[in-house]
Amino acid sequence: xxxxxxxxxxxxxxxxxxxxxxxxxxxxxxxxxxxxxxxxxxxxxxxxxxxxxxxxxxxxxxxxxxxxxxxxxxxxxxxxxxxxxxxxxxxxxxxxxxxxxxxxxxxxxxxxxxxxxxxxxxxxxxxxxxxxxxxxxxxxxxxxxxxxxxxxxxxxxxxxxxxxxxxxxxxxxxxxxxxxxxxxxxxxxxxxxxxxxxxxxxxxxxxxxxxxxxxxxxxxxxxxxxxxxxxxxxxxxxxxxxxxxxxxxxxxxxxxxxxxxxxxxxxxxxxxxxxxxxxxxxxxxxxxxxxxxxxxxxxxxx
Ligand code: R5P
Numbered sequence: 276x277x278x279x280x281x282x283x284x285x286x287x288x289x290x291x292x293x294x295x296x297x298x299x300x301x302x303x304x305x306x307x308x309x310x311x312x313x314x315x316x317x318x319x320x321x322x323x324x325x326x327x328x329x330x331x332x333x334x335x336x337x338x339x340x341x342x343x344x345x346x347x348x349x350x351x352x353x354x355x356x357x358x359x360x361x362x363x364x365x366x367x368x369x370x371x372x373x374x375x376x377x378x379x380x381x382x383x384x385x386x387x388x389x390x391x392x393x394x395x396x397x398x399x400x401x402x403x404x405x406x407x408x409x410x411x412x413x414x415x416x417x418x419x420x421x422x423x424x425x426x427x428x429x430x431x432x433x434x435x436x437x438x439x440x441x442x443x444x445x446x447x448x449x450x451x452x453x454x455x456x457x458x459x460x461x462x463x464x465x466x467x468x469x470x471x472x473x474x475x476x477x478x479x480x481x482x483x484x485x486x487x488x489x490x491x492x493x494x495x496x497x498x499x500x501x502x503x504x505x506x507x508x509x510x511x512x513x514x515x516x517x518x519x520x521x522x523x524x525x526x527x528x529x530x531x532x533x534x535x536x537x538x539x540x541x542x543x544x545x546x547x548x549x550x551x552x553x554x555x556x557x558x559x560x561x562x563x564x565x566x567x568x569x570x571x572x573x574x575x576x577x
Contacts, residue, residue: 277324288552288564289328295568303344315343326357332554334364345390355392359567361553362529363396369403384410395570397421397553397563398500398528419566421528421551422451428561429496436494441465441475441511449498461488463511475510490518501529505536512543522546530556
């Protein structure tokens, strides 16, 4: 038997996963002591296989809690622990850009590989490496993609949208979302000067047909993996608006939208702001949990 262990901050998603897999779920209880430490209480009588489902946004406390949970589960005799972390933290810093900078991707990846037998995540932010196993030296570090869920969601909303990615990196997602429906798509080039200063400029060519792309009167969808400050999306919206589209929507996998990001996008007249439930956020509009469940079922069958 396999049991899902969930945490309060990601419980609806963990419950959905349990439902999809028809397996039980129990909650790990956290108690914050006044000094900032956490008491972690696991359910008793854990089975041999456990899936811990918790997304790793705002990761610093969560990582400690997950390590304690995994260790306590092993102490109870659990033999196989899968971590389902739809958002995986610390994947961006994959090299030291300046001397003295820690390469957090490698450090956190190694830590996770020590405590978990397998790790499943959605579109981790990997820049210079091709495979998640390079970051998490684990036989079973699995990257899943949100593109199918995004594509299916958008199909219910639009007939012929134009899909736009704000930078070169987004081409993989934009293409995967547009291709099943023959939607037109393009990507922009992005220059980032600081955390909050970004320039975005567009190619006016449809990368599906290599013809000129006219955005006037069209439904435009800007797709990205992460919205953090929202500045990338904001600059993309400003550029696109100049071409008088019918509507502009933004859709992301991992929704941080820190500070006034949502307010800024709304003030620019963005029609829809949507995200997956990889990170709980008011913009959550579709789920990536089915994608995780499918992978887990495949793993079970093989
Ligand atoms: C960059 O490589 C990513 O794909 C996102 O475009 C970026 O992280 C978004 O950040 P922000 O919302 O702060 O512009």
